[in-house]
Amino acid sequence: MKARILAVVVAALAMWAGYRFADSHYRIADPGYPSDQLPLAHRDSAYTSSTWVASPTDNYLQLRFFERVEGGVCLRPSWADLVALKQAGGAPALPHLVPASPEVGRGKLDPLWPVDRPQPDPGTLNSSAYISLFPYGVLLNDMVMAAAGGATAKAAPRILIVGLGSGVGAAQLAHHFPDAAITVVDIDGVVRDMVMDHYPLLRWLTTQVTTRKEPRLDIAIADARRWIRYEAARRKAAGAGFDLIILDAYTAGSTIPPHLMTREFFASCAAGLAPGGLVLANVIGCHGKEVDGAIVGAMHRTLGGAIRSLRAAGLPECISIPVVYRSTDSLGQFRAGANFTRNNIVIAGTSPLDVRRHRQGWERIANFVHFPELAVGAYTTANYLNAGENWNSSSVDAAVIDGAAPGLARQLVADRQTDDASHHMRYSRSSDIGLIEQAQRAVQASTGLRLTGWDRPGKFLIRVDTDCVLLPREVSRLAQIIIKDHDLTDGEALVGPLDPPGGERPRQAATWTIADAPLFTDQMPNADIWNR
Amino acid sequence: MRLLVLYTTSIICGICMMALEMIGARALFPSFGSSVDTWAAIISVFILSFSVGYVLGGVVADRMRSNAALGWLILGAGILYCLLPIYSLAFCESLGESVHQAAWGPLVGALALFLAPSLLLGGISPVLVKLAFVSADRVGRTTGTLYAVGSIGNFAGILGANYVLLRYVPLNDSILGMGVALCLLGLCHLFLRMEVTAEAGGGASSAAGGEPA
Numbered sequence: 001m002k003a004r005i006l007a008v009v010v011a012a013l014a015m016w017a018g019y020r021f022a023d024s025h026y027r028i029a030d031p032g033y034p035s036d037q038l039p040l041a042h043r044d045s046a047y048t049s050s051t052w053v054a055s056p057t058d059n060y061l062q063l064r065f066f067e068r069v070e071g072g073v074c075l076r077p078s079w080a081d082l083v084a085l086k087q088a089g090g091a092p093a094l095p096h097l098v099p100a101s102p103e104v105g106r107g108k109l110d111p112l113w114p115v116d117r118p119q120p121d122p123g124t125l126n127s128s129a130y131i132s133l134f135p136y137g138v139l140l141n142d143m144v145m146a147a148a149g150g151a152t153a154k155a156a157p158r159i160l161i162v163g164l165g166s167g168v169g170a171a172q173l174a175h176h177f178p179d180a181a182i183t184v185v186d187i188d189g190v191v192r193d194m195v196m197d198h199y200p201l202l203r204w205l206t207t208q209v210t211t212r213k214e215p216r217l218d219i220a221i222a223d224a225r226r227w228i229r230y231e232a233a234r235r236k237a238a239g240a241g242f243d244l245i246i247l248d249a250y251t252a253g254s255t256i257p258p259h260l261m262t263r264e265f266f267a268s269c270a271a272g273l274a275p276g277g278l279v280l281a282n283v284i285g286c287h288g289k290e291v292d293g294a295i296v297g298a299m300h301r302t303l304g305g306a307i308r309s310l311r312a313a314g315l316p317e318c319i320s321i322p323v324v325y326r327s328t329d330s331l332g333q334f335r336a337g338a339n340f341t342r343n344n345i346v347i348a349g350t351s352p353l354d355v356r357r358h359r360q361g362w363e364r365i366a367n368f369v370h371f372p373e374l375a376v377g378a379y380t381t382a383n384y385l386n387a388g389e390n391w392n393s394s395s396v397d398a399a400v401i402d403g404a405a406p407g408l409a410r411q412l413v414a415d416r417q418t419d420d421a422s423h424h425m426r427y428s429r430s431s432d433i434g435l436i437e438q439a440q441r442a443v444q445a446s447t448g449l450r451l452t453g454w455d456r457p458g459k460f461l462i463r464v465d466t467d468c469v470l471l472p473r474e475v476s477r478l479a480q481i482i483i484k485d486h487d488l489t490d491g492e493a494l495v496g497p498l499d500p501p502g503g504e505r506p507r508q509a510a511t512w513t514i515a516d517a518p519l520f521t522d523q524m525p526n527a528d529i530w531n532r
Numbered sequence: 533m534r535l536l537v538l539y540t541t542s543i544i545c546g547i548c549m550m551a552l553e554m555i556g557a558r559a560l561f562p563s564f565g566s567s568v569d570t571w572a573a574i575i576s577v578f579i580l581s582f583s584v585g586y587v588l589g590g591v592v593a594d595r596m597r598s599n600a601a602l603g604w605l606i607l608g609a610g611i612l613y614c615l616l617p618i619y620s621l622a623f624c625e626s627l628g629e630s631v632h633q634a635a636w637g638p639l640v641g642a643l644a645l646f647l648a649p650s651l652l653l654g655g656i657s658p659v660l661v662k663l664a665f666v667s668a669d670r671v672g673r674t675t676g677t678l679y680a681v682g683s684i685g686n687f688a689g690i691l692g693a694n695y696v697l698l699r700y701v702p703l704n705d706s707i708l709g710m711g712v713a714l715c716l717l718g719l720c721h722l723f724l725r726m727e728v729t730a731e732a733g734g735g736a737s738s739a740a741g742g743e744p745a
Contacts, residue, residue: 046568187567222633223565230629259561522562522621523702 034058034383035394035451040117041198045190047251052198054120057397059381059468060127061120063166063194071165072127074468075120076379079201082123085373093373096178097124099204121200124175125371125379125468126168129325130282130343132370132472133479134169135176136321137244139368140353140361143276144243152176152368156210158274160185160232160242162224162260163249167195167202170217172472174205175371181214183242185228187249189221214240224249225259225268232272241274247281251528256283261306261527262520263499266313266348278349279315281306285344287322287488287513302527303344304495304517311491312499312519315348318491324478325422325471345479354490355483366480370472379468384439386453387429387460393453396443398463404442408435412463422478424470429462436461487513534726535674538664539681541656544717545606546685547692548613548710549653553578554693555706556620556646563624564638573638574646581647585654592655593662599726602659607718609652613711617704620645657682662728 033055040052040061048065054075055062062072077085085093092098126132138144138157148154156179161169164186173180182205186192196203196219205217220227228245235241247269249260259265269279285303303320311318323343352358382398402409412428412435430436436457443454487493495517499505504519520527557574564570592601624641631637657678664674697706 187565223567225562225565226632230633257566258558259566262562264562522558523704525558525561526699529699 033394035396038117040120041194043190043194045188047188048191050191050194052120052194054118057381057383057399058127058395059379059466061122061166061199062127063191071131071168073122073166073168073171073199074125074127074379075122076468077123077125077374078121079123080121082373094175097175097201120198122171123201124168124171125374126172126472127468128166128168129471129475130323130345131169131172132475133321133323133345134173134246134280135368135370136345136365136479137246137278137280137347138173138177138180139364140347140349140358141243141276141278142351142360143274145361145364150364153178155179156181156212157243158214158235158240159183159244159246160228160272161246161248162186162228163247164191164195164219165248167199169246169248170205171199171202174216179210179212180216181210181212182217184217184219185222185224186219187221187223192219192221195219225265228265228272229268232269236272236274241277242272243274243277245269245273245277245279247279250284256302256527258520258525258528259522261309262522262525263309263313264522266310266315270314273349276349276351278347278353279310281310281346281348283320283344283346284342286342287494300514301516301518303346304514305520305527306346307348307491307514308495308499308517309520310346310348311495312501314501315350316491316498317351317353318346318348319353319483319489320491320494321345321347321479321483321489323475324482325424325475348491354486356486362480362483365476368476370476371469374469376467376469381464381466381468383464383466385460385462385464386436386440386443386458387462388453388458393458394451395464396451396454398465400446401439401442404446405438408438408442409463411435412461422474424467424474426465427462428465429460431460433457535664537724537726538660538678541602541606541717541721542660542678542682543685543688544713545609545653545656546682546687547689548609548714549578549582549650550686550689551693551697551710552613552646552649552707554690555697555703556616556642558698558703559616559620559645560624560638560641562621563627563632564641569635570638573636573642577639577642577646578650581650582654585651586657588651589655590658593658596659596662597728599663599721599724602656602663603718603721603723605652605655605659605718606714606721609649610711610714610716610718612649612652613707613714616645616649616707616711620707663726665729 034057036057037053037055040054042049042051044050051064053062053064054060056075059074059076060072061075079097082094083092083098087093135152138155138159139152141157144155144157148156155177157177159173159177159180159182161182161184164170164184167184170182170184173182196206202217206215206219208216210216220231222231232242232245247260249257251257266279273279283303283306285299285301285306287300287303307318307320321344323345347353353361355362383395384398384401385395386393398409409428411432412430415427415429417423417426439461440454440457443451483489492498492512494513496510496512496515497505499519510516518524518526553574557571560570560574564573589605592605623644627637627640631640660678661675664678665671666674693706701709
């Protein structure tokens, strides 16, 4: 009898403890994040758990999957700001983003919305760097641009995006290509619900149509492998093949689902392309095997495998552009070893894409300005870091320190800006212990919080000023410099000669940059395994 | 010696059972995607197969007199493993769009590919218990150890498939390799005779070894 009572007690305790100490959905206190980040909404699905997190001082709204940042959109300019932008004559600067009435797109509030949290209203400006190169997929497409007479505002591409994320990629394309018909395929309906409920601009876009009476944004919930095989093929047969397929599907841990990175899948993408169409893949990887003599993993095989497999799938013309956007991983360092794990934009098609042989396309890119309606200097962030060995403090809004310690900012020394460095971010710093302690006291006095990394003085006090409008322009400017380095961006120079259709090329002495790029096939679908 | 042979058999079959689950999953992905539907189908079909296999294996165990039945079961599984590379991808492809797009589609694929071989391998568990039976007062330890050894095989099969086979060997070659190993193992049992002990009731029945299905 005693034993049975004990069993009941232990069970009850376990149930209570499980309920009482269950982990929070909102685990966002990782080092390096800004101190003011605010979790807005959270949902779980069979595939992931997703959380919208906003940081007003860092000007972003991010959809994080399993606490990882997968994509972000700027909180400012908001959609309302974009709508309010007027040209000289008083007409809206962005008529394709203006709803018929102010209420349209507001929709009803998500019933799960916490009452104490603000409802965001983000616009189309991206805070994720790699997104900035998505327009290249349209600009490099001769057929689409010729039909539009070279004007991006008149271009009417049909675009497929695999992987929704925060939806910022679709938003950016809708900004620059008002007549684009964008279809997004995502496996997870909960992610679509999160985006539809908390990103009003995107929800509104799904109600709008192009001049061809196609939806400006359509989100399908399906596994991309099946959707592209059947639905994309059906559209191609009906004369509505895709001019651009963007592959941006990731699972937790920056891993590409293996069946979405094989020669066979790429071939089915190629079959869904309209004439002249391109595939643009966001591939997290790197060129080199080693950093400072240490093996960093097999990420170079993921990038090499993507390029080799795309080319083997009937898209032989291929370029790869590493996304470089911070002065700390400037072009000079990239050229020295290219050994950073980062986003690479791989673009593949059937006609030449490199600078030498596709001058026209790269001229269009040179003339293209991201977000031309938005003013430089109007949407900026300024933050302080108390940097230890790994720069691992929370970042603090500059207003906190500048308000309590006027004149401190002027005593910091600005990092030298070189031609190679990106210009949207400016770092200034000091190792003066007096200044560092002054900043610490200001943080403690104003917030009263124990912020990560602010409990003792670091080696440097660093101030980072960022211009959000310049970010995409800088990513593009640096990409246009990198692309001239043929050996680091040309598909053949990177991974070697083409594999014959359906087969593998014979092994030979490898002299190209990524010498051991695997061929991903349905028999060896290992993008997830090499992607570490 | 007798127990060593039986444990070895158990471990090899355990490896092949779970390695097929890991590797076979990737044969379904191109047609059905890698959604949770596909994983649910694969896991449930394997569990179902083992369950049916245990029942049928139990019937076989009660009627058999020697390890020939064990040999037939393993050989049957080995043959199916060897044939899988021929029809696994092609069969899934042939199901057509309506099945590919259905939420239950991967169940059809998984049943067709994995039910029969897993059922046969599931069936060896009761057969091994019968062969390992020495006396009533040791039956607990004997079956316990057999299950433990089989589960260690499962463990090794999953990790081996993940860390070795999936990385370095094409899917078809992995499955074919396991098929060859199972065929050889089955033939060993057919040729190296091992009687059921008298205490296990081996002399009571006259039935020949069994091929279920």
